[in-house]
Amino acid sequence: MSVAGYIYVYPRSANLRRNTDIVGSMEPYVRVTVGNEIKNSQRASGLNPQWRSGEYIAFNYRGNEDWITFEVYDYDVGSADDLVGGGCFDAEILASVKRVSQWIPLWHRGQQIGELYVDLEFVPASGYGGQGYGQQGYGQQGYGQQGYGQQGYGQQGYGQQYGSQSPYGYR
DSSP states (O other): OOOOEEEEEEEEEEEEOOOOOSSSOOOEEEEEEETTEEEEOOOOOSSSOBOOTTOOEEEEEOSOOOEEEEEEEEOOSSSOOEEEEEEEEEHHHHHHHSEEEEEEEEEETTEEEEEEEEEEEEEESTTTTTSOGGGSSTGGGTGGGGOGGGGTTTTTOTTSSOOTTSSSOOO
């Protein structure tokens, strides 16, 4: 079991091979789930979307959540949004390494349909006086704009191998 803290998800880009729009351009967004918390990113556009630098999604991490799940949806006006695909990352790995930049394979109905590039960060709650450190704009101070992927974080292949107990169960 991991230590409690805060998880920051910085969606960066995606390479999607599944187009859910018959007419027009896709407007993908990322839905991230940690435990019972579900949050969405801003919308981007196209099959190779890029999200704004510095955009992040923050979660309270209680130390007992196993997975961070990512689902890319295509926003639709007047009908339900379409699931493009989903993937996951082991939350305990993130809690142990603190920062990871990673391509997350995305799956739909047993087929890999692309990948999502994210920067992930874990900040332990201990040592900050329990004052809600992650809720005071930590990511808004440009922390996510430093290009973790350029520093080689996550190159060890974290999140590339999913066990059968993962939400997506893919290898």
